[in-house]
Amino acid sequence: MSTQNKNTQKTKKPSKTFSIKRMLFILWGLFIAGILGVFLLFWGTSHGILGEMPDVQALENPDIYVSSEIYSSDGVLLDRFETEKRIPVTYKDLPQYLVDALLAREDIRFEEHSGIDPRSTLRAITSGGGSGGASTITQQLAKQLFTVNSSTNTFERGIQKLKEWVVAVELEKRYTKEEIIVMYLNKFDFVYNANGIELASKVYFNTTTSKLTLEESAMLIAMLKNPVAFNPIRNPNDAKHERDVVLNQMVKYNFLTKEEATNAKAKPIKIDKQEINTISESYSAYYKHELRREIQEYFKNLEKETGKKYNLYKDGLKIYVTLDSRMQKMAEDAVAKHLKTIQKTFFAEHKNNKKAPFYGLSEEKRQRIFQRAMKNTHVYKHWKNLGKSEEEILAEFKKPKDSVKIFTWDGVEYRKNMSLMDSIQYHKHILQAGMMSMDPKDGTIKAWVGGINWDYFKYDHVKQARRQVGSVFKPFVYVTAINQMNYTPCNTVSNAPFSIGNWKPRNANGKYGGSQDLRTALAWSTNVVTARLIAQTGVEPVIQIAKELGVESKIPKDYTIALGSADLTVYEMVGAMSTFANGGIYIKPELIVRIEDKTGRVIKDYRPETREVVNEYVAYAMIDLMQGVTNKGTGRWVRTKYGINSEVASKTGTTNDNSDGWFIGITPNLVTGVWVGCEDRFAHFQSTGRGQGAATALPIWAYYMQGVYKNGKEFGVTTADKFEKPKDLDEKWDCSSLTGFHSYGSMGGTFDYDYSDAVEYVDPLQGVNSNANSGNDTINFNQ
Structure with a gap:
């Protein structure tokens, strides 16, 4: 072996092929890792690892098309629940x-x-x-x-x-x-x-x-x-x-x-700007407000029971309601027709009133009412959130603007050189109304007008607002007396001056003496007779029967409730009075027929809530008494002025200082209640002639019923309808003959009464109607 072979060791050079393969391996590895990384990133994202993602149902039902639809009983699409219009x-x-x-x-x-x-x-x-x-x-x-x-x-x-x-x-x-x-x-x-x-x-x-x-x-x-x-x-x-x-x-x-x-x-841009309201109809928002509340409450309870969740705005539900689109339109038109007229009278009355639109208030209290209303506006809340002081905000509200949007019955109007505070004062003059109409046989609500324009007045006067009821409460006293003491419409009660404790009720015209049968006393809305009746029955039995008739609002335990000192809703009053037309059986008023999901499966079905409150004889006695109101009493304009000759039982009501006007009209197949007044109770007509329920609320009922009767067969409501009278009524009532049922003289002798003075009256009792109806006035401003 040579020395060179022994002493020299050659170093092996790395193979070029090996280096290329290694580089390719790394590159492919990085590429595959990148692809895998991208895949995993997308997979993780789609499965919510990087945050919540929409589920398949949401992807298949984008919220453009899944608003819940509201259908009337006559098959018309009334409105939608949608996040955006x-x-x-x-x-x-x-x-x-x-x-x-x-x-x-x-x-x-x-x-x-x-x-x-x-x-x-x-x-x-x-x-x-x-x-x-x-x-x-x-x-x-x-x-x-x-x-x-x-x-x-x-x-x-x-x-x-x-x-x-x-x-x-x-x-x-x-x-x-x-x-x-x-x-x-x-x-x-x-x-x-x-x-x-x-x-x-x-x-x-x-x-x-x-x-x-x-x-x-x-x-x-x-x-x-x-x-x-x-x-x-x-x-x-x-x-x-x-x-x-x-x-x-x-x-x-x-x-x-x-x-x-x-x-x-070369063509310029030609704009023809149109206003789009956020709600389809100003009237529809009122019943829609209540409908939404009822549905969401039902879904909340359903989720507790079953775990199933529903979203009113994203699940594409079909909501079938009891409202009849034609009757709803008639009700809206009736409200507009009458209020448009009496609003002009109201403005004219207050034109030279320095405290307008109020009477009997100090300037300090008047300004407090305006400032309370100011604090309910979106403008105030916006400036408050920006950190402006009360003084700065008030100064802004008093500053004249180039254009302020206000409500008028002729349409939207823009006023120059009007301040926002001027606008508040203006809107305090506007008369409001609440109206509900229902079938007393099955509880279905046919029309619901909660106010005059949601864009300006976001407060429902059917079920949300509680207002002093005045004489429309009197039937609760009468039905208690008839039910508790077996009275008939022919029983007589003294009309002599009367007091109990410190309370001394007075008749509207100051006339007293003799006796009146119940039919006469209710027809003329005689306060002293009603006061004597509640003294005989006691306060608590009257409250109890009112509760059984569907009144859920608090009723004070005081004799003054006999003349209407309680604050109740139109919804409660209509439901209660419907009991008399239904043979003594109360049916809770209902808006919803059924709710279906997007596949047509029924989620909620109408199941009427019913109970017997009084027997059919007592119920018919009340119908008989209230027919007297229509035929000869405070509701006689139904006949004499508006020419409605069908069977109608009714009751008018007017409260302290004419702040609230009421009319409840009962026919065999349709019961309708109307309230009229201003948002603040201190704003009212000065005279009872203009401010009583017969003048403010009754005409709206009459216009509505004229329209209903014109197309009555379509609605199952005609002028030929008769109240169902128990067959053996003669034996149950201690009256000499059926002809006596419509006799308006007292059984104890005749009583000379001047019908021209037969107007509602509630004594100005201490503590009653002492506060304005605050919190009801949400006014929107466009600056």
Whole structure:
């Protein structure tokens, strides 16, 4: 062996092939790891590891289409429960110009990708966003529907973008391209209450989506970039520039010729702005307010019992209500017809009243009422949240404005040089009304008018407001006496002056003496007779029977309740009086027939709540007494002025200082109650002639019933309807003959009474009606 072989050891060089393989292995490993990482990132995002994601049900039912619908008993779509007011359109309603402009401006490769555009995404990443955004139409829809990107943190924005991608891909799996386009345009908020393309077409151009021109289409698509910055109302110059950019894009992608675009760009933007209310009808909001409360309470209890959750705004429910759309319209028209007239009288009466619209108040208390109303406004709360002091806010409210929006019966009016405090004082003059009509046989409510305009007065006067009831409470005293002491309409009671303790009730005209039978006393609303009756029965039995008749409001344990010192609701009074027309069986008034889920499965079905309160003889005795009110008493205008000759039992009511006017009208198949007054009880007519229930509330009932009777067969309410009288009534009542039932002389002798003085009267008792009805007046201002 040579010395060289022994002493020299050659070092082996690494193989080039081995090095290349190793590098390829690492590269493939990194690539696969990257792919796996991306997969795991998407998988984790879709499964909520990086935050909550919409479930499959939410993806398949975006909230554009899942508002719950309210249907009337005659099959009319009355309204919807929706998070935002919008009118969805279908793809066939979209003009081709609109679709072309959308693709040219927002996503030209929309038909080619599956929710994410790789080319646009790569371009945006490599340019750092300098060459434009990468969001596809589907991603923008995903962001609108399910994700919110409001964070300034880069990491959080990245997470939101991942969520947006995942949702976009899921949307592409479930919807066609056409469906995605129409969902996007239906969902977009164009501001000014223009939610979706249809309302945007109405708000900005007073047209429909299907009739949009090329220029109008380009303008609305331009707004997608930023509906405020490129708003044609707020920033017309910037809006026109962006509209022309859209038109240029349409030329670039061959949707338009250069000549067409040039002609379009030469045209100015013509705006025809329309106001869109946030609610479909000012009247409907009142019953809708109560309907929502009832449904949500029911769902709350259902969840406790079954664990099943329902969302009124996202589950696409069908709500079938008892309201009849035709009768509802008649009720609304009746309220408007009468209040429009007496409102003018009210304004005229207070024109020279320095304390208007109040009587008998100090200036200090008057200002306190106005300032309390001020604190209920959104404007006040907004300034308070900004840290303004009371003095600064009050100064702002007293500062004249260029334009203040006020309510009038002739429509919206804008007053110049009026302060917000002036507006509060003005709205304190406005007469309000509450009206409910129901079928006494099954408890279904046919009409519900809770107020005159929800946009201005967000307070329901059917079930939410409790007002002093005056003489409409008297039937509770009479039915207690008849039920407890076996009285008949023919029993007589002294009309001599009467007192119990410190209470000395007085008759309206100051006339006393002789006796009156119950029929006569209720017809003329004689206070002394009613007071004697409650003294005989006791206060608690009267309260108890009122409770059994459905009154849930607190009734004071005081003899003064006989003349109506309690504060009750229209809902309670109508339900109670319906018992008399139903043979003594109380049925709780009901708004809901049934609720179905989106598949048609019944969630809630109508089950009437009933109980027998008095027997049929006592019930008919009350009908007989209250027919006397209509035929000869304080409700006689039903006959003499409005010519309604059907069988009607009724009761009028007027409270202290004419603050509240009431009328309850009972027919065999329809019972209707009406209340009229101002939000504050200190605001009222000065004279009883104008402020009594017969003058303020009865006419509304009469107008309504005239409309109902005109189409009576459709509603099952006709002038031929008769109250059902027990067959053996003659034997049960201790009266000489049936002819005596409609005799208005006293059995103990005749009593000369002047009907012209037969008006309601409630004694000015200490403590009664001492506080204004605060908290009821929510007034919105547009500055």
